[in-house]
Amino acid sequence: xxxxxxxxxxxxxxxxxxxxxxxxxxxxxxxxxxxxxxxxxxxxxxxxxxxxxxxxxxxxxxxxxxxxxxxxxxxxxxxxxxxxxxxxxxxxxxxxxxxxxxxxxxxxxxxxxxxxx
Amino acid sequence: xxxxxxxxxxxxxxxxxxxxxxxxxxxxxxxxxxxxxxxxxxxxxxxxxxxxxxxxxxxxxxxxxxxxxxxxxxxxxxxxxxxxxxxxxxxxxxxxxxxxxxxxxxxxxxxx
Numbered sequence: 001x002x003x004x005x006x007x008x009x010x011x012x013x014x015x016x017x018x019x020x021x022x023x024x025x026x027x028x029x030x031x032x033x034x035x036x037x038x039x040x041x042x043x044x045x046x047x048x049x050x051x052x053x054x055x056x057x058x059x060x061x062x063x064x065x066x067x068x069x070x071x072x073x074x075x076x077x078x079x080x081x082x083x084x085x086x087x088x089x090x091x092x093x094x095x096x097x098x099x100x101x102x103x104x105x106x107x108x109x110x111x112x113x114x115x116x117x
Numbered sequence: 118x119x120x121x122x123x124x125x126x127x128x129x130x131x132x133x134x135x136x137x138x139x140x141x142x143x144x145x146x147x148x149x150x151x152x153x154x155x156x157x158x159x160x161x162x163x164x165x166x167x168x169x170x171x172x173x174x175x176x177x178x179x180x181x182x183x184x185x186x187x188x189x190x191x192x193x194x195x196x197x198x199x200x201x202x203x204x205x206x207x208x209x210x211x212x213x214x215x216x217x218x219x220x221x222x223x224x225x226x227x228x229x
Contacts, residue, residue, distance in 0.1 A: 004160075033216060040126070042207065042221035043161075050214075058216065090160060096214050104149060104168070104213055108160035 002027045004109035006091050011114045013078075013085070021076045021112045023091035030096050032074035033106070036060060037088040046089075049074055050096075078114060086116045119144045121208050123220035130198050131228055138193040138223050140208030150191040151209040151217065152182055161207065167191065168213075178202070203227045 004025045013019045023032065031050040035043040045058030049068040063082025068074050074093075078085045089112045097103030120143040130136055142148055149168050153161040165176025172184040182193045191208060205224045209217040 031214075035219075040221060043217075043219040045216050045218075048216050088158075092161075104211075105151070105163055105166060106161075106217055108153075108162075110160045111158070113158070 004091055004093055004107055006089075006109035006112050009110065009112060011112060013114060013116050015116055016080045018077055018079050019114065021078070021089055021091075021114070023074045023076065023109060025072050025074075025091075025093045025107075025109075027093060027095070027107060028071070029093035029107070030071075031094050032068065033092045033094075034058075034064075034066065034074070034076045035090045035092065037090060037111075043090065046076065085114055088113050119148075119210050119212075119215075119218045121210050121218055121220035123206075123208055123223050125223045126221070127224045127226065129226040129228060132200050133197050136193075136195045136198045136202070136225070138206050138208075138225070140191045140193065140220060141189050142191065142208070142210045143189065144210055144212070146212060148210045149213050150182075150184060151211075152176065152180070152191070152193050153207045153209065154178075155205045155207065155222075157204075164193070164206075198225075198227055200227045200229070 007022045033048040034046040044060050047066040049055035065077045091109040092106045094106045122141045151166045152164040155161045164180050167174050167184045205222045207222045208220045211217045
């Protein structure tokens, strides 16, 4: 079945360590996104990429980095510069189009929960 | 800039009662509007969307929403709530190829 796979589901990190969250999609979607979710804050955009080898900062990009070397993959690195990285991270993807079934609708992965010890 | 306001942080309804979750948006052009639902520790699932046309849209699980341009609203409704509807609900807006902007969510509790 087509979908988005995020791994790991749970991750624990010590302060000062970088960690990378994986996001893979087999939907042949054009764009991919990373959102951060904190209780009562909704979803806030970290980074997004609309084409391979190109990405843009979202509202809260500081302390994060991404790459988009392949269409199906958009890993997120949480660096030691991120002051409060404990959160639930959601990856999403979308196909842009006009009239096609499912176009312009974000599909989400199941999320990764990062806890800094 | 686009923004979404969900005025109710938490709503409790009795099973079988009707439900309305409020959503107001700020956007200059005709928006693409969405409602998503999230169970604890899970990703988001699309309930319904509005792109154009009929302003009353039907979604999955018996939900519907009405786009009212004059009020900049896109409220979600369900005539009879089931215990399995307890979850968090997010309203979102975009222009089509811009990233979705989400509201802060409304947590729905259902009591017997």
